[in-house]
Amino acid sequence: MSREKPLPHVTETTRPYWEGARLGKLMLQRCRRCRTAIHYPRPWCSACWSTDLDWVEAAGRGRVVTFTVVHQPPFEAYAGDVPYVLAVVKLDEGPQMMANVLGIEPAAMRVDLPVRVVFERRSGGFCVPQFEPARD
């Protein structure tokens, strides 16, 4: 088993998302027709099916919708992280995304916790958007 955490599989559709993350930016697609903000990256708008999409930088802030505490590492590379928090975060722009919440004791987690994006550096220069409690 690998001791390295998994890396993203980059496609033409997801490339702007991952390139933004390398620069410390959380990128979202936005529909030019209906203005819906979209996550995860895809070739069409999740609201109106338009393929006329643009990329915008998100504020990187949101609130926890739900979460779980992971005690059983899914890969050997996560063995040193357990227990850790896996959450669904509703971004201020509207879309929800799944990520870890770092920098908090699992017992202190709660629904509606305000969070802000941070970037976890992985091998190959990849940076994976995660969250931490917003303290400001």
Ligand SMILES: [Zn+2]
């Ligand atoms: Zn749309």
